[in-house]
Amino acid sequence: MAAIIRVLGLALAVHAARSDTCDGTCDARTINGSAACGLELLPWDGSFGATVATPMRDIVDAPCLHDAVRAAFAAHRLLRWSGEALAPDDELAFMKLLPHDGSPGAAHGPQGVAGVDAEKYARWRVPARDEILLQGEGFVPAGHHGVPEGHLSSGKPIKEWHTDGHYEAREPSIATSMYCVSVKPVGGDTLFMDARVIYDELDDAERGVFDCADIEYSRSPVSMHSSGYRALLEGESAASNVGSLYAEGAGRARAPGATHPAVWVLPDGDGRRSLPLAPMWIDKLNINGTTLAGDELQLLVAKVLARGERSLKTYAWTPGDFVVWDNRALLHSATPNDGFSPEGLRLLHRIRLAGNLAPVGPDTCAR
Numbered sequence: 553m554a555a556i557i558r559v560l561g562l563a564l565a566v567h568a569a570r571s572d573t574c575d576g577t578c579d580a581r582t583i584n585g586s587a588a589c590g591l592e593l594l595p596w597d598g599s600f601g602a603t604v605a606t607p608m609r610d611i612v613d614a615p616c617l618h619d620a621v622r623a624a625f626a627a628h629r630l631l632r633w634s635g636e637a638l639a640p641d642d643e644l645a646f647m648k649l650l651p652h653d654g655s656p657g658a659a660h661g662p663q664g665v666a667g668v669d670a671e672k673y674a675r676w677r678v679p680a681r682d683e684i685l686l687q688g689e690g691f692v693p694a695g696h697h698g699v700p701e702g703h704l705s706s707g708k709p710i711k712e713w714h715t716d717g718h719y720e721a722r723e724p725s726i727a728t729s730m731y732c733v734s735v736k737p738v739g740g741d742t743l744f745m746d747a748r749v750i751y752d753e754l755d756d757a758e759r760g761v762f763d764c765a766d767i768e769y770s771r772s773p774v775s776m777h778s779s780g781y782r783a784l785l786e787g788e789s790a791a792s793n794v795g796s797l798y799a800e801g802a803g804r805a806r807a808p809g810a811t812h813p814a815v816w817v818l819p820d821g822d823g824r825r826s827l828p829l830a831p832m833w834i835d836k837l838n839i840n841g842t843t844l845a846g847d848e849l850q851l852l853v854a855k856v857l858a859r860g861e862r863s864l865k866t867y868a869w870t871p872g873d874f875v876v877w878d879n880r881a882l883l884h885s886a887t888p889n890d891g892f893s894p895e896g897l898r899l900l901h902r903i904r905l906a907g908n909l910a911p912v913g914p915d916t917c918a919r
């Protein structure tokens with residue numbers, strides 16, 4: 553089922569030509585069925601994803617390609633480059649082309665909760681570019697863009713399906729980027745599923761529950777079932793498995809998070825409906841004056857998320873990869889971090905700028 557994305561990367565290396573014809577009028581080139589003005593794209597098989605052959609800095613430097621790359625992002629929901637050598641400012645310049653809140657002082661996530669995980673997030677940010685958070689596994693030596701050396705471990709021993717920032721922000725981050733600096737020989741793939749496919753797979757009764765529901769999120773992690781599709785139920789082993797990043801927060805009083813419509817009608821691209829659920833952070837689902845919570849809610853969430861597996865892609869990182877995805881349309885999970893080889897360092901830069909749109913549910917619902 554998992555797409556073999558590395559193979560595509562090899563095929564494209566030959567093809568990655570400079571896009572040097574951008575003179576203010578976009579020349580529409582069509583590469584293997586995908587028309588994107590002036591951008592060279594190779595769409596992946598399945599419902600989402602495209603590899604971009606036009607080098608990232610050429611796009612940033614060419615204003616006439618900016619609309620094209622935004623359109624490609626809306627059409628494919630995940631764009632991927634390989635073989636890039638990017639400075640922090642390059643990563644940031646690209647992310648600022650996509651929808652975000654650019655106002656001074658905007659809170660670029662993840663923020664976390666003070667006394668729980670906010671300090672750990674702050675410790676792994678690039679000092680002069682604090683939109684960039686280091687993620688990975690292993691010892692980060694001194695000298696990486698001024699981040700103090702130390703042992704980085706941001707994964708969990710289980711899967712955890714989620715979308716970034718939904719649980720903590722009224723206007724969640726639209727795009728998340730990951731730039732791969734280095735990898736361990738074994739472990740550290742990232743999994744993606746399509747939340748639009750998850751919506752499409754709902755039966756009528758499930759649509760009756762989710763279409764007009766609001767979800768109340770918490771900002772406190774709970775222990776997860778190994779499937780990543782739900783939290784542990786009452787009476788299941790309570791050993792904390794939220795990972796070292798969240799370990800101090802597990803078991804504390806719940807910090808309330810954001811409330812959103814369960815279903816997001818996507819405002820751009822195909823205008824489809826998406827069901828971006830994050831079981832580690834879900835507290836309650838309110839529908840027509842009734843509230844679902846606890847085991848009943850978790851079992852429902854697990855049942856519908858599991859059907860997203862038909863859209864699953866496993867992304868194996870290579871240094872120089874830059875991947876950016878749409879948190880409104882896709883869910884992701886790390887693979888469990890107990891499968892790493894001891895040697896080497898998995899190091900990625902993650903950016904998620906503050907969002908500028910609150911999720912909007914179906915307009916047939918009275919809210």
Ligand SMILES: *[C@@H]1O[C@H](CO)[C@@H](O)[C@H](O)[C@H]1NC(C)=O
Nearest residue numbers: 563564567583584593594605
């Ligand atoms: C486009 O498709 C053709 C035929 O399937 C293939 O031979 C070619 O390599 C593809 N082009 C790119 C850029 O991948």
Ligand SMILES: *[C@@H]1O[C@H](CO)[C@@H](O)[C@H](O)[C@H]1NC(C)=O
Nearest residue numbers: 759760761762764839840918
């Ligand atoms: C909630 O009410 C709407 C009509 O307003 C209905 O279509 C839907 O099925 C109801 N859902 C549940 C779970 O009661």
